[in-house]
Amino acid sequence: MTELAHGGRPALDAEESRRVRTARLERLGRILLPVFIMVLAVWLWDRLCVWYEIPQYILPRPKVVMATLWNDRALLFSSLWVTLKITFFSLALAVAGGVGLAVLFTQSRWVEMSFFPFAVILQVTPIVAIFPLINIYVDNQTAKLLLCAWIVAFFPILSNTTLGLNSVDRNLLDLFTMNRATRLQELRLLRLPSAMPYFLGGLRIAGGLSLIGAVVAEFVAGASGQSSGLASRIIEAGYRLNAPRLFAALLLISIAGIVIFMTLSLVSHLVLRGWHESALKADR
């Protein structure tokens, strides 16, 4: 689209060269604009602290936050690791549980009719409200957190995968029937590949949710002082009016969330590259 520098190409007319220029500007802007706005916001934050002489325990200056991130790195990164472990384990369980249940649902409409409402109830009930119960019933701290994060994360995977498994081309389904495909063949060769884009969409949402689930669960559990993840660092710092550490921990959680989302987007792109509309270049 923009390879007009290639030799042997005919000269572009005014309209086409304008289009090429606009496309190039847009690509540049897509990267530069957010960076610029971000830098501006951080600068403004720093200036506000100076102009209004805001004390550090209310709003620390950006460079203090960065310094704290460095000075407390041993503590903060070990806490991040704890939170990430819960996040990844619960995401893995959510994938296993969500896909497993979805497959079960598509094998029998009766099973789906019977159990889907339970999944919805589990999803719409705020996790903070269920947690005290889990706190009572489950002893193991890790199991507690995992269960919480799992409940939050598994639903998008379940509902998306169920939708995908049922969104099969009817004619292809007929073709499988005509060729006397077994249920397993139908699932493996037709339904699972058809569901892949839907599943990956659910996975991207679930990735963020499992992090949120892990943090929220820890928040509630952290009140009892047993936990060592980032959320308990935040609570602790809040009690001690250690705002710089609080901000540093917050920053780490945000970055973790962004990295998780970007990683899952990349996975999605790599898996669907070559066949699905969402991963194809809009070059027409």
Next chain:
Amino acid sequence: MHLTLDRRTEGSAGQRLLDLANVGKTFSNGVTALAGVDLALSEGEFLSLLGPSGCGKSTALRLIAGLSTPTTGRLEWAGAAARGVLEVGFVFQEPTLMPWASVFDNVWLPLRLRGRSRQEAGPAVEAMLERVHLSGFAASMPRELSGGMKMRVSIARALVTQPRILLMDEPFAALDEITRFKLNEDLLKLWQDQRFTVAFVTHSVFESVFLSSRIVVMAARPGRVHSEIAIGARYPRGDAFRTSPEYAALCRHVSGALAEAMDASREAAP
């Protein structure tokens, strides 16, 4: 060779393969797609079902494919077919390829479902791709192909099991005319070489006359057989046939029959 060609003229095909006896199909929503259809399919013929939309021609095809069962009447298979060992190939209106699978994997699918490994099925798939002029495209993805090429893959997939019957449901309706003519000719060549039986659903008079050894014209509401026309022109048919006075006369004749069928459909409408 000439003997084979002669056998296929005048609609005087080989042995009876299938009889639809007084077949009717009424759906649960009350729509009667077919009523009292008597239709015979003989070994080696090229039969077209021609009619306006709603005449139940696709329903008839689905019944033959075993995707649906008749409400009334019976389908009687003859000979080996009666023992339920008959292979049927089906080509849909859309290419209906698996977008996540390569051309090779799409054509391999029917054999794969029969438990043939990639290595075992390889030669058959490659040979079939060559027959539809897609030898170099085994590794391509469906989205990289044009509409006509996708349809060729679809035909290769239907024929890779060497079926006795090939069922086609308006396969070329969405293609441009130049592509359609080419695919028509290539399909006839495949049919003459591999000697399977074709039941071809279309709403194009010109296409049905060019391809068929026999045309069944259907009327709608409810779907039924209006008339049968044997197309006696000799195979192989090509451009010379398409521009001949004989072809024009046959088209005029079939168009007349189709017009009558459509009048009959209107009269039957409430």
